[in-house]
Amino acid sequence: MPSGEYDPDAAEPYWQRRWVDEETYAYPDEPVDPNTAFAIDTPPPTVSGSLHWGHVYGSILQDVVARFHRMHDGEVFYPFGYDDNGIASERLAERELDVRHQDFERREFQRMCREVCEAYEAEFTEKMQGVGLSIDWNNTYRTISPEVQRVSQLSFIDLYEQGREYREEAPAIWCPECETAISQVETEDDEQDSHFHDIEFTVAETEEPFIISTTRPELLPACVAVFVHPDDESNEDLVGNHAEIPLFGHQVPILADERVDMDTGSGIVMCCTFGDQNDIEWYQIHDLDLRVAIDESAHMTAVADEYEGLHAGEAREAIVADLDDADALADRRAISHAVNVHERCGTSVEFLVTEQWYVEVLDKREEYLQAGREMEWFPEKMFTRYKHWVEGLQWDWLISRQRSSGIPFPVWYCADCDREILAEKEALPVDPLSDDPPVDACPDCGSEEFVPENDVFDTWATSSLTPLINAGWDWDAAAEEFTMERPEIYPMDVRPQGHDIISFWLFHTVIKCYEHTGEVPFDSTMINGMVLDENREKMSKSKGNVVEPDAVMEKYPVDAARYWAAGSAIGDDLPYQEKGLRAGEKLIRKLWNASKLVESLAPDPYPEAPDSDELQAIDRWLLAELDHEIERVTARLENREFSKARDGLRSFFWGTFCDDYLEIAKAREDDAAAYTLRTAHRRFLKLFAPLLAHVTEELWHEMYAEGADGDAADSVHLADWPTPLGLEADRAGGAAAIAVVGALRRYKSEHQLPLNADLDAVEVYADVRGFEADITGVMHVSDLTVHPDAEPPVETVVSGIDLDYATVGPKYGNEVGTIEGALAEGAYEIDGDDLHVADVTLSGEEFTVEKERRYQGEGAFLEADDVVVIVRNEP
RNA sequence: GGGUUGGUAGUCUAGUCCGGUUAUGACACCUCCUUGACAUGGAGGAGGCCGGCAGUUCAAAUCUGCCCCAACCCA
Numbered sequence: 001m002p003s004g005e006y007d008p009d010a011a012e013p014y015w016q017r018r019w020v021d022e023e024t025y026a027y028p029d030e031p032v033d034p035n036t037a038f039a040i041d042t043p044p045p046t047v048s049g050s051l052h053w054g055h056v057y058g059s060i061l062q063d064v065v066a067r068f069h070r071m072h073d074g075e076v077f078y079p080f081g082y083d084d085n086g087i088a089s090e091r092l093a094e095r096e097l098d099v100r101h102q103d104f105e106r107r108e109f110q111r112m113c114r115e116v117c118e119a120y121e122a123e124f125t126e127k128m129q130g131v132g133l134s135i136d137w138n139n140t141y142r143t144i145s146p147e148v149q150r151v152s153q154l155s156f157i158d159l160y161e162q163g164r165e166y167r168e169e170a171p172a173i174w175c176p177e178c179e180t181a182i183s184q185v186e187t188e189d190d191e192q193d194s195h196f197h198d199i200e201f202t203v204a205e206t207e208e209p210f211i212i213s214t215t216r217p218e219l220l221p222a223c224v225a226v227f228v229h230p231d232d233e234s235n236e237d238l239v240g241n242h243a244e245i246p247l248f249g250h251q252v253p254i255l256a257d258e259r260v261d262m263d264t265g266s267g268i269v270m271c272c273t274f275g276d277q278n279d280i281e282w283y284q285i286h287d288l289d290l291r292v293a294i295d296e297s298a299h300m301t302a303v304a305d306e307y308e309g310l311h312a313g314e315a316r317e318a319i320v321a322d323l324d325d326a327d328a329l330a331d332r333r334a335i336s337h338a339v340n341v342h343e344r345c346g347t348s349v350e351f352l353v354t355e356q357w358y359v360e361v362l363d364k365r366e367e368y369l370q371a372g373r374e375m376e377w378f379p380e381k382m383f384t385r386y387k388h389w390v391e392g393l394q395w396d397w398l399i400s401r402q403r404s405s406g407i408p409f410p411v412w413y414c415a416d417c418d419r420e421i422l423a424e425k426e427a428l429p430v431d432p433l434s435d436d437p438p439v440d441a442c443p444d445c446g447s448e449e450f451v452p453e454n455d456v457f458d459t460w461a462t463s464s465l466t467p468l469i470n471a472g473w474d475w476d477a478a479a480e481e482f483t484m485e486r487p488e489i490y491p492m493d494v495r496p497q498g499h500d501i502i503s504f505w506l507f508h509t510v511i512k513c514y515e516h517t518g519e520v521p522f523d524s525t526m527i528n529g530m531v532l533d534e535n536r537e538k539m540s541k542s543k544g545n546v547v548e549p550d551a552v553m554e555k556y557p558v559d560a561a562r563y564w565a566a567g568s569a570i571g572d573d574l575p576y577q578e579k580g581l582r583a584g585e586k587l588i589r590k591l592w593n594a595s596k597l598v599e600s601l602a603p604d605p606y607p608e609a610p611d612s613d614e615l616q617a618i619d620r621w622l623l624a625e626l627d628h629e630i631e632r633v634t635a636r637l638e639n640r641e642f643s644k645a646r647d648g649l650r651s652f653f654w655g656t657f658c659d660d661y662l663e664i665a666k667a668r669e670d671d672a673a674a675y676t677l678r679t680a681h682r683r684f685l686k687l688f689a690p691l692l693a694h695v696t697e698e699l700w701h702e703m704y705a706e707g708a709d710g711d712a713a714d715s716v717h718l719a720d721w722p723t724p725l726g727l728e729a730d731r732a733g734g735a736a737a738i739a740v741v742g743a744l745r746r747y748k749s750e751h752q753l754p755l756n757a758d759l760d761a762v763e764v765y766a767d768v769r770g771f772e773a774d775i776t777g778v779m780h781v782s783d784l785t786v787h788p789d790a791e792p793p794v795e796t797v798v799s800g801i802d803l804d805y806a807t808v809g810p811k812y813g814n815e816v817g818t819i820e821g822a823l824a825e826g827a828y829e830i831d832g833d834d835l836h837v838a839d840v841t842l843s844g845e846e847f848t849v850e851k852e853r854r855y856q857g858e859g860a861f862l863e864a865d866d867v868v869v870i871v872r873n874e875p
Numbered sequence: 876g877g878g879u880u881g882g883u884a885g886u887c888u889a890g891u892c893c894g895g896u897u898a899u900g901a902c903a904c905c906u907c908c909u910u911g912a913c914a915u916g917g918a919g920g921a922g923g924c925c926g927g928c929a930g931u932u933c934a935a936a937u938c939u940g941c942c943c944c945a946a947c948c949c950a
Binding site for chain 2: 002189277338381382384385388389392499500502503529530532534536537538567569571572573574575577579580582583585586589590592593594595596597598599600601643644647650651658659662663666667742745746748749750752753754755756757780802803804805806808809810811812813814815816817819820
């Protein structure tokens with residue numbers, strides 16, 4: 001039985017350890033009913049550092065969902081993954097060991113990555129267990145593991161066989177620091193200081209000079225055309241001629257195109273291989289030359305003549321200086337502008353023509369939009385993000401990366417005819433660098449020489465397969481079909497994630513799983529907002545406002561953090577506020593203390609359910625109100641309305657159960673009260689369990705686990721979610737009785753009396769029959785008289801008229817103002833059911849007469865809701 | 876630059892889709908109260924031009940337009 005004060009420092013780690021040791025949340029190995037199995041697909045966090053408070057926040061919301069459905073529905077599949085196969089993890093290893101991947105042999109570097117990641121993964125595990133997440137720790141995966149490599153390569157081969165992947169030499173976004181192609185989603189804008197250079201070009205045909213403006217003079221050798229806007233009258237005579245490039249001397253055509261921004265600089269712009277995405281479009285549309293001046297590591301090529309070998313940055317300075325010497329630099333001014341950088345390393349990206357693998361997506365935009373529509377979105381409005389992303393797609397998905405660590409493409413090429421040779425599905429995973437291709441000779445040309453593909457998959461190509469990884473998707477060679485080890489969890493019930501990754505992670509997962517299985521992988525998606533600091537500002541290392549999970553956990557119970565996290569409306573950002581955690585602490589304490597009182601008022605052995613007619617009116621009232629609350633909380637949790645579920649349950653428990661019923665029950669000593677207390681309290685523990693996972697478990701074991709059926713004997717989290725009892729109850733009478741008690745409390749408070757002070761005589765004008773003993777008991781009333789039907793002995797004075805605007809408004813329109821004016825001045829007359837005012841007559845249903853009650857008799861006159869109470873008390 | 880979402884007492888928040896006249900609750904603040912768990916509790920009080928401007932309407936926190944601020948997504 002609970003005693004003393006609750007000690008979360010001891011209880012929380014105890015239960016966390018026990019949940020893990022006893023595998024409380026293990027998903028069964030044996031077949032599970034697909035109708036009750038509930039599966040969550042958590043996006044595996046990237047192993048690139050420590051977990052931050054945002055991870056904790058999102059995880060708690062997932063866990064509330066998991067715990068609720070475990071109690072409400074049945075078995076819950078709640079796995080955990082570590083995403084450790086991407087550039088982020090490689091860069092972590094480089095940072096941690098102070099090395100560069102280029103300096104190591106591929107296998108050796110991969111081994112180093114694994115070692116660094118292992119330490120961080122152990123820390124992830126510890127932290128996640130430390131917030132009491134009900135993850136099944138038997139179901140964890142690493143995105144670099146052989147099993148996942150197999151799934152990932154199977155996915156590649158399946159899409160290839162479906163004709164949805166192609167290899168092409170084309171302009172691609174390139175990070176010169178990481179020396180790999182990257183996709184559009186991996187870039188971000190960075191506002192950087194730069195210079196605008198006005199450079200003098202010459203028209204070859206006329207030797208007439210003109211000015212172009214550029215931030216990238218080092219691309220002069222890469223210039224392949226000059227553009228003016230078709231509407232640009234001042235420059236239109238240039239079109240059709242050629243321009244001679246200063247310093248480099250080559251000539252390029254001058255063309256017209258609408259993409260030119262006439263307002264920037266001179267309105268004449270140079271097009272290079274490639275400065276930006278515009279250049280790529282011009283290259284494609286106008287069939288321009290390729291003049292590659294910058295190589296994979298951002299050094300100048302032979303095209304740059306004497307600048308060959310210089311880093312692009314050095315070349316820029318050198319070229320600017322030489323332009324100046326040649327009197328070709330008209331102006332140079334400092335500006336600040338947005339530069340496209342690689343989000344992982346902050347390096348400005350280049351556009352290089354390289355051979356890469358792509359997944360075709362543009363042709364199925366409408367289908368993928370429909371796939372998104374088929375999911376239920378919490379909140380609904382987040383679907384718009386998905387929609388705009390899909391509608392705005394401009395590139396197929398580039399999935400090859402020129403990195404050391406990652407999952408290799410299961411592909412070889414014929415050395416003679418370049419035919420693509422894919423691995424056999426049953427042989428996966430393979431590494432073409434060390435494994436042989438599945439054929440001895442090229443089926444096309446018979447050559448026996450093969451070149452292995454050196455590239456690895458984009459990390460998202462793998463992390464977009466988590467539903468399939470979790471479901472145990474595989475290729476059955478004998479049956480020649482894809483199979484699933486746990487078909488009952490696919491499609492998965494919910495996919496939680498932050499709103500920042502809807503566009504790439506969620507989108508890619510939806511489309512890949514959809515292509516493999518023909519089904520949308522999620523029934524619903526739940527989008528959480530971002531965690532902000534206490535001033536509602538985004539947390540960032542540079543601002544120094546980052547909240548460290550460890551610091552919070554040291555100061556507050558985990559349940560308090562869980563309470564705080566559940567205070568958000570789904571999709572909204574949530575500021576970190578200590579008072580939110582303090583409120584959580586208060587609720588934990590209240591729950592603990594109330595439990596102690598329940599224990600002492602209704603000690604062991606707990607009475608069996610009495611016949612319904614033995615329950616007193618107040619008992620039936622409480623249990624009926626609780627039924628109502630159960631329905632509300634259940635609906636709110638189903639709709640992921642965490643904040644409403646939390647606040648509603650909290651105020652019902654605190655106000656109705658503790659302040660109202662518990663106080664009344666103190667005066668009772670019968671079995672009906674004991675049964676009611678126990679029944680309600682046991683139900684409260686269950687209702688709070690998804691939220692306050694630890695304290696409810698502690699109390700459950702103190703009070704109920706021993707006598708519980710089945711799994712509930714092990715954990716409240718394995719108990720069944722409560723359903724309404726459906727008792728008949730006088731809910732109006734109970735509400736009136738509570739109003740009477742409230743009025744009497746207020747009376748005592750106003751008269752500075754202690755709440756347990758005796759009251760001599762109380763008269764109640766409301767139907768509180770059946771609740772008399774409860775009122776006298778809790779309020780210490782010596783003589784209570786109830787007048788269920790009689791009018792109170794008061795004079796009523798008309799104090800005003802309330803209009804029913806819903807009918808009066810539309811009916812009288814502009815006259816409403818006049819009517820209101822007359823009413824305010826008292827210029828009206830009540831005539832039976834009618835009201836004469838301002839030349840109109842309102843009928844009975846169009847207004848209500850407001851009456852003030854005046855009591856002239858002895859004692860104090862109290863009003864609450866529709867209840868009138870008269871107190872006569874000798875001091 | 877474009878799009879999305881949000882802006883409600885000192886702070887956080889409900890209500891906004893579907894307009895109806897004392898705008899919800901919590902924290903903090905003020906006053907009072909030791910009551911069979913909890914004073915880390917209980918009863919009460921004060922605190923708001925619902926981001927700004929304009930419009931629609933008898934009536935706007937709610938609908939429309941423009942503007943300002945913030946976050947996110949995309950250029």
